[in-house]
Amino acid sequence: MRITINGRAIDTEEGATILNIAQQNGFRIPTLCHMESLIPTGFCRMCVVEVQGLENPVTACNTQATDGMVIETDTPMIRELRKEVLQLMLVKHPLDCPVCDKGGECDLQDYVYEYGIQKAEYQVDVPAKEYRIYSTPAIKYHPNRCILCSRCIRSCREVVGREVLDLRETGFDTRVEVVRPERCISCGECLAACPVGALTENVSPIKGRTWQAKRVTTVCGYCGVGCTLEANVVGNRMIKVTTKEGLGTNNGVLCVKGRFGFEFVNSPERLRTPLIRENGTLREAGWEEALTYVADKLNEIKGKHGPDSITGLASARATSEENYLFQKLIRAAIGTNNIDHCARL
Amino acid sequence: MVGLATTLGSGAMTNSISDLQEADLFLVTGSNTTETHPVIGMLLRHRARFNGAQLIVVDPRKIDLVEEANLWLQPRPGDDIAWLNGLAHVIIQENLYNKPFVDQNTEGFEAVKERVSRYSPEYVEKITGIPKEKLVKAARMYATAKNAAILYCMGITQHSSGTDGVKAISNLALLCGQLGKPGSGVNPLRGQNNVQGACDMGCLPTVYPGYQGVALKEMKDKFEGLWGVLLSEKPGLTVVEMSKAALDGKVKAMYIMGENPMVTDPDLSHLEKAYAGLELLVVQDIFLTETGRMAHVVFPSLCFLEKDGTFVNTERRVQRVRKALEGPGEARPDWKIICDLSSRMGYPMQYGNEEEIFEEIRRVAPAFAGITYGRLESGGIQWPCPGMDHPGTPFLHRGRIVRGKGLFVPVDYAPPPEVTDKDYPFIMSTGRDYYHYHAGSMTRKVKLLNEMCPESFVELNPSDAKKLSVADGDRVKIASRRGEFVSKVKITDRVPEGVVFAKFHFAEAPVNLLTNTVLDPESKITDLKVSAVRVEKC
Numbered sequence: 001m002r003i004t005i006n007g008r009a010i011d012t013e014e015g016a017t018i019l020n021i022a023q024q025n026g027f028r029i030p031t032l033c034h035m036e037s038l039i040p041t042g043f044c045r046m047c048v049v050e051v052q053g054l055e056n057p058v059t060a061c062n063t064q065a066t067d068g069m070v071i072e073t074d075t076p077m078i079r080e081l082r083k084e085v086l087q088l089m090l091v092k093h094p095l096d097c098p099v100c101d102k103g104g105e106c107d108l109q110d111y112v113y114e115y116g117i118q119k120a121e122y123q124v125d126v127p128a129k130e131y132r133i134y135s136t137p138a139i140k141y142h143p144n145r146c147i148l149c150s151r152c153i154r155s156c157r158e159v160v161g162r163e164v165l166d167l168r169e170t171g172f173d174t175r176v177e178v179v180r181p182e183r184c185i186s187c188g189e190c191l192a193a194c195p196v197g198a199l200t201e202n203v204s205p206i207k208g209r210t211w212q213a214k215r216v217t218t219v220c221g222y223c224g225v226g227c228t229l230e231a232n233v234v235g236n237r238m239i240k241v242t243t244k245e246g247l248g249t250n251n252g253v254l255c256v257k258g259r260f261g262f263e264f265v266n267s268p269e270r271l272r273t274p275l276i277r278e279n280g281t282l283r284e285a286g287w288e289e290a291l292t293y294v295a296d297k298l299n300e301i302k303g304k305h306g307p308d309s310i311t312g313l314a315s316a317r318a319t320s321e322e323n324y325l326f327q328k329l330i331r332a333a334i335g336t337n338n339i340d341h342c343a344r345l
Numbered sequence: 346m347v348g349l350a351t352t353l354g355s356g357a358m359t360n361s362i363s364d365l366q367e368a369d370l371f372l373v374t375g376s377n378t379t380e381t382h383p384v385i386g387m388l389l390r391h392r393a394r395f396n397g398a399q400l401i402v403v404d405p406r407k408i409d410l411v412e413e414a415n416l417w418l419q420p421r422p423g424d425d426i427a428w429l430n431g432l433a434h435v436i437i438q439e440n441l442y443n444k445p446f447v448d449q450n451t452e453g454f455e456a457v458k459e460r461v462s463r464y465s466p467e468y469v470e471k472i473t474g475i476p477k478e479k480l481v482k483a484a485r486m487y488a489t490a491k492n493a494a495i496l497y498c499m500g501i502t503q504h505s506s507g508t509d510g511v512k513a514i515s516n517l518a519l520l521c522g523q524l525g526k527p528g529s530g531v532n533p534l535r536g537q538n539n540v541q542g543a544c545d546m547g548c549l550p551t552v553y554p555g556y557q558g559v560a561l562k563e564m565k566d567k568f569e570g571l572w573g574v575l576l577s578e579k580p581g582l583t584v585v586e587m588s589k590a591a592l593d594g595k596v597k598a599m600y601i602m603g604e605n606p607m608v609t610d611p612d613l614s615h616l617e618k619a620y621a622g623l624e625l626l627v628v629q630d631i632f633l634t635e636t637g638r639m640a641h642v643v644f645p646s647l648c649f650l651e652k653d654g655t656f657v658n659t660e661r662r663v664q665r666v667r668k669a670l671e672g673p674g675e676a677r678p679d680w681k682i683i684c685d686l687s688s689r690m691g692y693p694m695q696y697g698n699e700e701e702i703f704e705e706i707r708r709v710a711p712a713f714a715g716i717t718y719g720r721l722e723s724g725g726i727q728w729p730c731p732g733m734d735h736p737g738t739p740f741l742h743r744g745r746i747v748r749g750k751g752l753f754v755p756v757d758y759a760p761p762p763e764v765t766d767k768d769y770p771f772i773m774s775t776g777r778d779y780y781h782y783h784a785g786s787m788t789r790k791v792k793l794l795n796e797m798c799p800e801s802f803v804e805l806n807p808s809d810a811k812k813l814s815v816a817d818g819d820r821v822k823i824a825s826r827r828g829e830f831v832s833k834v835k836i837t838d839r840v841p842e843g844v845v846f847a848k849f850h851f852a853e854a855p856v857n858l859l860t861n862t863v864l865d866p867e868s869k870i871t872d873l874k875v876s877a878v879r880v881e882k883c
Contacts, residue, residue: 161390221649226658255383271645272674295689315603319654337581
């Protein structure tokens with residue numbers, strides 16, 4: 001079938017939404033409530049577009065394109081509508097960007113700026129809703145920053161299958177509420193889904209804006225799923241873990257350990273120098289002393305009792321490169337096949 | 346791993362995480378996926394809930410996934426071979442098996458057919474307690490599914506008959522031709538981030554890197570040529586055999602990198618004696634672990650966030666690990682420590698960086714030959730990947746089983762080596778908690794995770810709790826013939842009557858003082874899922 005977007009004819013398969021086709025062909029349509037892995041809802045109305053022959057604009061995220069459709073994504077009327085959508089969000093959303101964790105990577109902040117909004121037009125007297133207890137201590141919930149996009153609710157239901165969150169009340173009082181706290185597994189999918197700063201992490205006391213943090217794509221060090229994650233580092237400290245949709249075989253999804261389990265890295269209990277046992281206790285030693293001691297002792301034992309009197313346990317936690325060298329040391333430098341690891345545990 | 350290597354020719358997970366999306370039916374057994382492989386657990390829930398995939402859970406515990414399951418079979422711990430043979434029995438009896446597949450792609454069918462003929466649903470019900478109607482229903486569901494994926498984990502393998510359990514699973518898949526397609530296969534979920542890689546690299550007593558046998562002359566010759574030194578053709582000792590040999594005085598020195606056996610291994614009091622008798626115990630780790638405290642020398646190393654290299658995940662995907670942080674103090678990456686030590690011992694190892702080591706791995710292990718750091722920049726590659734133009738292998742046994750013909754192996758149910766009696770009336774199984782990891786060396790130093798799961802607890806069925814007059818949160822003493830520990834109790838119908846479930850992350854409540862070191866004869870795995878114990882209120 002053939003459709004036209006902003007004057008350009010596009011040949012495409014049936015079944016896709018206007019948003020999908022537009023994105024695939026390089027047209028940008030702003031979205032707030034949309035995520036690739038969630039069922040589209042059209043909640044936020046940021047993705048409105050004009051379709052020739054239809055009286056009212058439609059939401060691109062949940063409208064299927066049909067043959068012959070002529071679509072405009074960026075007319076003055078559409079821009080006004082989107083501005084209005086943003087203005088309505090700012091009725092409750094405080095402009096507290098400088099103190100918000102999300103500052104600099106907030107979709108709402110970006111759109112408000114992009115659409116040239118200078119101030120919140122509509123003001124109502126809302127009681128300042130303070131910070132609310134959330135379903136997990138890993139996350140802080142700031143209800144007045146919430147724009148009711150429901151990405152958190154839908155991620156919890158559709159990606160994780162837990163249904164911890166739901167919308168409560170109606171109209172102006174509508175809010176996201178923790179309805180089944182006992183089912184929360186602190187995976188933080190809701191946090192990752194939040195496009196604004198309504199949900200923020202409660203792990204690192206040290207913060208850093210995105211442009212100050214070094215973001216390194218790597219693989220989680222816990223279980224065998226091998227999720228891809230981004231380590232965010234300021235100075236030499238881990239401040240948080242981030243992901244994005246489409247990243248890794250986990251498609252940006254993580255569990256509690258992958259997302260929040262990194263504090264051990266900066267633990268003061270980390271070993272900082274080699275240790276050698278002397279008169280029954282372990283004392284600090286230099287590398288030269290420790291390595292020489294072990295090498296000499298291993299050679300001595302090998303000479304006295306043969307290579308099979310020495311064994312090595314490699315590690316399912318170390319890299320493949322390190323495991324390769326470890327077994328090479330045991331086999332080639334020592335001369336035994338007494339090498340194993342905890343695969344069976 | 347030994348089980349599947351025998352029957353199919355490769356011990357690894359046959360599918361990919363992504364192609365599991367195409368399964369119409371999941372048979373999950375011996376894997377509490379939600380807690381041990383959370384992101385795969387989410388995928389299973391999602392497929393069951395939103396895409397109509399059927400889910401059969403077979404587990405003694407009412408694990409989280411049961412909530413989403415179309416069918417839950419609840420055998421007693423240690424009865425797996427009985428119900429697996431029972432499924433095969435029903436499938437053959439009702440002529441639901443894939444005859445063309447069996448004829449063309451397998452051998453040994455008749456022997457299995459004969460063996461499972463005894464495992465009628467009535468007989469299986471008597472052994473396992475699984476109602477016969479449920480067994481028949483599960484058999485029909487599995488046999489008639491278009492694409493069925495079996496997922497299993499340590500609940501199947503950590504038994505003294507674990508290898509036979511895996512063979513029984515393999516028999517089932519071969520019987521129905523559920524192999525070699527997206528969403529269709531046999532999938533052992535690997536527990537730790539790089540357990541697959543450690544196996545691939547030859548950190549096993551019987552194989553060189555790339556699963557090339559140490560007892561084969563041509564392999565020994567090959568590696569002697571590559572490494573320029575004479576090698577031993579004698580297979581080495583496994584973990585548990587090592588500590589037994591140390592107790593006997595045959596092993597004098599042990600070098601342990603990044604493991605904490607003094608928490609994770611079975612029968613800890615014997616292990617402690619074994620380590621105490623060593624002339625040299627070297628431990629290399631990021632923390633001073635329980636094992637490190639017994640060492641003569643401790644080397645400080647770096648964690649995954651502080652170094653470069655690769656991990657291989659459960660689906661055989663080689664992925665790049667990238668350094669994000671500088672390590673503390675004088676700690677060094679494990680590979681540098683090994684190089685320095687080897688060179689001092691008179692066998693020089695010189696590598697400029699991690700990539701140079703990987704280049705050597707490519708040369709010695711054919712399954713890795715086509716993988717380079719450069720190629721890994723655009724995402725992981727699944728081995729086997731024999732050449733630079735090879736895309737990697739998302740699922741195994743496509744068109745042809747790696748072994749040539751899939752081998753049916755008849756296996757029999759035998760009661761677990763340790764049975765309950767009047768002094769030790771409960772079965773204790775051990776496993777993991779969602780909030781903690783393995784020996785807890787890392788997770789127990791994360792405030793948040795400790796807040797969520799602060800201490801050891803054992804799960805106890807409400808009716809057993811009543812009999813013992815124990816209330817939720819009480820402290821109980823759990824004792825086996827080998828040792829005892831004290832823990833808080835959580836009363837829950839997650840465990841059936843007569844079974845207690847304990848988590849092994851907590852050094853202060855060392856469940857492995859109680860566990861058994863009876864070994865599976867082939868895989869040398871220990872039976873951590875069935876120990877006979879006594880439970881007493883403290």
